[in-house]
Amino acid sequence: MIAEFGQVSLILALVLAILLGTLPLYGAHRGNETLMRLAPSLVIGHFVFLAAAYVALSAAFLNHDFTISYVALNSNLLLPWYYRLSAVWGGHEGSLLLWMLMLGGWMLAVAAFSRTLPREFVTRVLAVMAIVSIGFLLFTLLTSNPFDRILPGPTDGRDLNPLLQDPGMIFHPPLLYMGYVGFAVAFGFAIAGLLGGKVERDWVRWARPWTLAAWAFLTGGIALGSWWAYYELGWGGWWFWDPVENASFIPWLIGTALLHSQAVTEKRGSFPAWTVLLSIAAFSMSLLGTFLVRSGVLTSVHAFANDPERGLFILMFMAVVTGAALLLYALRAPRIMTGPGFDWMSRETMLLINNVFFTVSAAMVLLGTLYPLIVDFMGWGQISVGPPYFGAMFILLMTPIVILLPLGPFTRWKQDEVMRVIRPLAASAAVAIVLGLIISAALGAWNLRAITGWIGGIWVMAGAIAWVTRQWRSSRSGLALHQWGMTLAHFGVGVFLIGVAMVESMTFERDMRIAPGQTVEAAGYQFTLHEVTQVKGANWRADEARFTVHRNDREIAAMNPQKRLYHRGGQVMTQVALRPGVTRDLYIAMGEELDAESGAWSIRIHVKPFVRWIWGGAALMTLGGLVSASDRRYWRRRRTEAKQARTAEVPA
């Protein structure tokens, strides 16, 4: 029953999405108020039915309804309830459902929080988002229905992929999808602007908090994914330049450019067309990301079972959405191409440079990710692009960003003088160079990467602090929330940089053979293996190694990595032991038993300096994005206008 209930809900959601994508849009075109007024209730209905479908699938997981093949493939009787709930998005079909639920949620939020924008504009935004929803609902119903039955159902399910049975994995996909889908709001805004034939600064201001929120979720999602890969895959890396990772990173880069270009368009009215184009690009790249991950056209360390037919559907959908959007852009953009001029030394130029570098970086990642596909398609052989390509390109492209970042906020709009901008930052530059050299020397990290990382990181952080201090002094009311948000995010960039530079240059990493009773030395730590024993969990059993770690003859940690065997799928999984720290992580992963007699195992030991700073920096960026998005300044106009509307209603 529950599956049919979910199925019917999905179909009803599709019907409402079709109505929403057509009638109010026509109403907006003809200026028909009645049709436009339909939009909010359709949005509510659309969301309610998506939520019902989602709840139905969750209930099926909780009740072990293995006659639903998706449940049978991704759950089993031994799985704890919280993983049964997160297993809803553990596979392709369910994650699509989550995607659509979020889209419905964003639409609901747009309908609720934009009442004072011109009705035509909001209606168009909602209709465009509904059209996106139609595509995904069709996709789900036609190619990847989570409610498909297998009769008779198996007595037990196959189990959720053990890699996904992890707290990090519970939150990673929802956050990432919140980000992906959030860009649909900016996309809807761009299309609505093009349809209406104009982009007003107020509308850009309206789009900003949504973009900021989407960007913040995406940042958090990517960081969580990186953290998960770090402790779950057992390789100790934090980023692999893997196609699936790139798929989420490209929208992030475009989104970052979009945030900064929106600032210009809102404050000064310059480059509106570019902002619109970036909004289209950010969402198209999110669709492309979904396609790359789901189609299986690329070999990836993270790739899970997939189906080319689905990939084709998404690819066609993406072609239609992006193609239509770009066509509309080509037809209408010349009309909205206006904006005041600016001097070469101005905030506009600074943000333009930011945009150039971020979009070029995105293009670079896209090229590296798609190149193997192109080569294969042309019949030139099968290749893949190694991580050094991406690493080299990023160092090249991000260096100017890091150097210029602190200057940006200090620069005035329209026109400024170089000396006026540089003067307040002289102290920060001096501090960065001196402190960077001292710290690198003190840590023994005397190599180019670490030194430049420290100097660059401190320069960015000190620049952020210098800006806050100056703003604090010069204005009585203190800083606005969006200014705090920007500063936090920029400070986070500095923290992140230091983390990356230290991990990439100073990681101690070795695979070794070790038998019980032996001690190995790694980067000043002594790791002693005492024994390897058997332990049991809810749905697995494992070999567990008991390590103690000493430094300077003092025991600092007991670490117990495991090699798990999951009962149901028969999958083997490495459970690493981690001892996190602000300045270094200790990391042990078990390889395999080499010799049953002596009990020797192959063991991978890492000592990773400052690795937490990578995610710490990303967390600061996420927080900064959310703080900025919550600034009342983006919502204020609504209130004053609502007030005016109220006063107007009072009969004279």
Place this chain on the structure above:
Amino acid sequence: MTPTRKKRLTLVGLIVLGVSAATVVAITALQDNMLFFVTPSDVHAQTLPPDRQIRLGGLVADGTVSRDPDSLAVTFGVTDGAHDVKVSFNGILPDLFREGQGVIAHGFMDESGVFRAHEVLARHDETYMPPEVMRALEEAGHPMEASMPR
């Protein structure tokens, strides 16, 4: 030309110049970091791109995995059904490395005809098979049915 337009033109020119330079650098970097995928049959036919890191893919041949008792050195055969290549590796093999399963190794062919791998990747999922390996098996005339779980 007005001064504003001149400025804008300079700006646009600089951007175009920068982007073209970046493209050149990117293409060069791309050429340097390309990894070619080869099958044991390619190795046998000696159609390898010389002096290059390559990705070798196929199935781990049954009964070929042998370990050195005192170190992490391990050797195994990779097969596409038609031909075999011996691979040597020093390190920890992935969790899902098993005889008869798909595998991809990164490394070089040495003079003695042994593939020296510095990285070995296996699948990450019970049902997943690297697409290149799947195709390589088909081309060698030994397609493998991806087993659907029940």
